[in-house]
Amino acid sequence: MRTAKILTLAAFLIAAALGTTAFINAKHTNVPIADNKGFALIELYTSEGCSSCPPADELVAKIQKENADKPVYILAYHVDYWNRLGWKDQFSSADFSKRQNEYANYLNINSVYTPQIVVNGRTEFVGSEEGTLRNAIRTNLQKSSSAQLDLSVSATNSSHADLKYTTQGADKSTVLQVAVLQKNAQTKVLRGENGGHTLSHVQIVRELQEVSLKGNNGIANITLPHGFDTQNWEIMGFLQNTSNGAIIAASRVSFTGEAGIGAMVKSSK
Template identity: 30%
Template sequence: MPLRLWACFGGKGRHTSGDATIESHVATADLTAEEQKRGGPVLVEMFSSQGCKTSPAAEMVLSRLGRGDFELAVPVVVLVFHVDYWDHMGWKDPFGSTQWTVRQKAYVEALGLDTIFTPQVVVQGKAHCIGNDENALIDAITHAPRFPSLSFETTFTRRTPDSLQVSLTGTLRSKVDSQVANVMVALYESGLVTDIPRGDNIGRVLANDYVVRRLEKLCSVKDISAKKTVTGNINFSLWEGFNSSKCGLAVFVQSSSHQIFGSQSFQLPDAI
């Protein structure tokens, strides 16, 4: 469907539905028995831009959400995608990507919307709201469908200075029927600070967390049981200044209809 002009929204809104030494590190997700009983995390994605006047406030909300400031009974996995359609407005977002704009457009179409905007939050691929509306965000998370947490063990291997190999093996803990689903892996970075000399946020120093730097597909699955072992490897190219202590990994399963049904997150070891 055609999309209308993008916009930057603020205020309130309601949600709708080399020869380098090889180093390896293994991590597993740490979920309590009670969390497993209640269901796994809810995936919260935000589409944002340093060129959007109202996005910084929304990113502060998402940072607080990821830190647990809202003390929700529902665990969350937070990812922030910086889009590139604001880059011509005086400031080019260093974390912006056409890939993330395409991802947002897919959600806009799946949700039956006719406007693409920032800051937009999508919860479990099924509901959305304006990113700086705390009440709508919490309501969307509270009422989101819950699925068992993915159960993956992850090995991180730094084979060269500019690449990171991620090996995963585990189970989805949810049955996948005849509809194809993708197991996706996102590498994100927190603690980012940027001085903004131009654009709508001129003169501000912006802090960004959970910023997705890489997103890759581990595999596609179809007609598999919840207990079937899934395994695969991904090689991420690394950016200048990569610091593993600031980075995390999120794994999630997404159906062809864009619904998320299972996620899991890991903090990268401090010294990879």
């Protein structure tokens, strides 16, 4: 009789322990896990007049394809200081050369060059260094995000759009940079170092506009470049600290609708 009681008690204790374990596991399963995943914003400084640039252009195109479902953002800025050497890059802008020089000050480097990549405003290296780029992406994807950016856009006409933004974690030193991107293009280069070659480009920055943040929510009027269409363009926004150049959040929106007028998809991260 005593043995039977002991066995019954043991069975009860085991069942209770299993029940407690099941309850704990269920509780953990139902608790939402905070999404602290990082991101990698890759800024390539390139030029059609630079013979060292096509490998970097090809590299970011490959990275773009491989990371289509990840928060990896690519912006290709075509600088203008190569234009005097035989070929004028149709995508180049003095504004992009100026931005690259600002990074030289942020990152304490003596001079700018092409191809150059800057990741999240804090790391720079030669744009064709595939291993370095992949390591930088991996490292930044594993970091926790300190801020958040959500975007939605409606095009008012073929030359302007209203960008609605919501931010978290931005301070008084933070601005919203808005890039209007042409997703891809090809150019047959006739002169200069790449003369006789047809070059392919992705994520070409055609306009870059700085927006001063007014609280955590706001609307900014964005200029759409000549030649804009809804199929081959997108808007990318990112929060940047003007004191040190650090980029703390990024997001994108793709266009839908006809001929530049219509609704757009909410931000994709």
